[in-house]
Amino acid sequence: MAKEIKELTSRSENYSQWYNDLVIKADLAENSAVRGCMVIKPYGYAIWEKIQRQLDDMFKETGHVNAYFPLFIPKSFLSKEADHVEGFAKECAVVTHYRLKNDPDGKGVVVDPEAKLEEELIVRPTSETIIWNTYRNWIQSYRDLPILVNQWANVVRWEMRTRLFLRTAEFLWQEGHTAHATKEEAIEETIKMLHVYADFAEQYMAVPVIKGIKTPSERFAGALDTYCIEALMQDGKALQAGTSHFLGQNFAKAFDVQFLDKEGKREYVWSTSWGVSTRLMGALIMSHSDDNGLVLPPKLAPYQVVIVPIYKNDEGLAAISEKVEQITKELKALGISVKYDNAQNKKPGWKFAEYELKGVPVRLAMGGRDLENGTIEVARRDTLTKETVSVEGIAAYMKDLLEDIQKNIYQKAFDYRAQNTVSVDTYDEFKEKIEKGGFVLAHWDGTPETEELIKEETKATIRCIPLEGDTTPGVDMVTGKPSAQRVVFARAY
């Protein structure tokens, strides 16, 4: 692709524009010809593959297996669980016909009116209904439980206002759907997966998250409890990065899924569902990146190290390339992914800017002088600092450095969040702080009315009732009624 050094809008100038610029210019994704549907470009997809692979490993380590269920859901399924259809099923892609034919009036094709489906099909916005309709045949006795299944899939929700990765009509995700013999086990599973998500966010994405429970008005449609992880972006807005739902027996009842327990009694099955999506890409981008471009945590970078040769002629390049080949071998032996960019039609300066934009954690540069001295230049993307080090032992040095970068990126995000999290006791103070962005911890009386009032007046929502931290009771900042503990408010994506 023809590229120039690409200028980004700065974050302070226009954060939203900076994000859009970055997604496009770092070749992560772009809008497609289909309203609200994105094209995930190879570099963006490579990051998503890293996310997928790691999460998939973590799901399997916790006993889950993958399966695949149909893309389409019969329309009638959606109305079987009352809350689910209320909260969910409205904005979606509806398949009504199954054939095109040549346009009798000329060129092109038209929908064949004779190929109308008896019952319309919905492109899955989520798969609880089709999966629970399937589970009915899989579950007869307690011996068939638990079912611990995950699916990697595309889903469609007809969003009116879309933004690359953050909110798109079609997106990629995984959805876990588990079935259990007891309520306790289902709740345990719900919380276990919340912790898996939190661990992944913190240890791999380097994004600190608050674990909590959603208020009833923010729950998943059809859930008894929705657990979530909430992250704070650099503009002070919160982003929900993953949810895990305790569904009780709602879907089992809607689809009549019963089992014989150990005592021979028929019971409805207990269930959970949990998911994260390509939205995580948005969280990753907005948590760490700067005005020069992406900053990727080493654990999710498509390549962790890029090596750029600086040479005057073919001979010089050949000599450097020979040395680089040896270094590359050493790096790969330690499990470090590395790209050697010896393209001759681009100047080193162009390459430096390009890899900075693309967030490659470490850039190595080797010139003729380095070759003589047995040195190499090491540039860190996270701190934008440079140093010259000995080629001797470079692989071990890189391994430590990448670990250090991973930690540093997390710490930076952690510090930012700490600096932008405040506790307030009055509504006036709340309004002032919310205006500045960040997480605001405040007391709430537990009613949807107060929640709604605050949302209307300040655009802030309750992100969650946190599972960890201060649980001292108090009084609601608006109504003065008793509050069990502080909850987390923020304006959110």
Added chain:
Amino acid sequence: MAKEIKELTSRSENYSQWYNDLVIKADLAENSAVRGCMVIKPYGYAIWEKIQRQLDDMFKETGHVNAYFPLFIPKSFLSKEADHVEGFAKECAVVTHYRLKNDPDGKGVVVDPEAKLEEELIVRPTSETIIWNTYRNWIQSYRDLPILVNQWANVVRWEMRTRLFLRTAEFLWQEGHTAHATKEEAIEETIKMLHVYADFAEQYMAVPVIKGIKTPSERFAGALDTYCIEALMQDGKALQAGTSHFLGQNFAKAFDVQFLDKEGKREYVWSTSWGVSTRLMGALIMSHSDDNGLVLPPKLAPYQVVIVPIYKNDEGLAAISEKVEQITKELKALGISVKYDNAQNKKPGWKFAEYELKGVPVRLAMGGRDLENGTIEVARRDTLTKETVSVEGIAAYMKDLLEDIQKNIYQKAFDYRAQNTVSVDTYDEFKEKIEKGGFVLAHWDGTPETEELIKEETKATIRCIPLEGDTTPGVDMVTGKPSAQRVVFARAY
């Protein structure tokens, strides 16, 4: 899932029923509530994941990267490439609306007539059109080429008669879409990917394949040449297991994708596409399995070894389990995947039948006597033979055995194919041989008329013009006209 020892229909009795029974009873897949769409169950999906992972590695080794394009295609895109729309676009799922609403007459939801799309969207039956519409913006100059992109995705073709894995309305696949500056390079890519498919089929699936070119009437709609790999199933029918298309400049012209070449001249881009799908699962199942169930090649088996303890009481189980833990560790250290089935609510005989049905390559059984003697029973799934060997050195023994099984399964399929491939010179002989099944090599005059006549009279199609083997010219068995070389006929899935 509640299970009994499951009886399969035998292959000789009813091959088609045997296949259906096997897919269901080995827990590979089942039909869903949505016409023609299957549910891929965890055991079936685990095999598909192995296929995916290996192919993905091979694509990346040959320089390809993954990306993701929209599920939906604007209806007008389908008519841009004339042959493509003729051959393809008719039987597909059409999205006409984007919203449901509560049924004003009572319960449930109905399609909101006010939410009609201006232009209908087609659920992708294949992605050439949406991808080439995207490539137009990615390609300006020869420096932007080649583009070597692959996509893992679901696609929908509204098939009227469906069979699990072999022909389903929705299926999973990968589709490579590459863009090149020259015709030669595009043809080279087309053939390279054909070889990747053939290597995968033979070395991983243990399925021998014939590599060849499709006749014009069997070409992909929009291709100049379609290359394919063809496998022979145990009932004597052929199965097309993968295709690689040289698309010329057809899609570049349809979507106006031009580039400036090194001389500064504008040219249309050359392209290829290539794909394999969950249909490979059907090929895998039908190539090797027997009347006792699945036979899986070790390289694609979800677990290669299962260990079953045979014990009288808890103490006995504990002693065996301790020994098995050590064996498991040794096996895993050699990269062998192993499952220890110590479930107490199922008898060893039940387990033996279950793992036979599921095609686990090796079953180990250890009883009290074995524990005393330092031995273990080894049962091979492919030959159904048993032997008792020393536990000492069992891991290395297993590694060799699994390699041997992989080779043996391939050899068996290879021998079967050899025994069921004949050359004929007269049409009478052809009709007789075709009736018995297998590949029939015969001379053909190269005309679609003769091809069609043979198809009508014998239900045999030309599977391909083979790339390897006998290229002696001759005369068409029907018309007596000259033939460049023998082609491969068969009845096919």
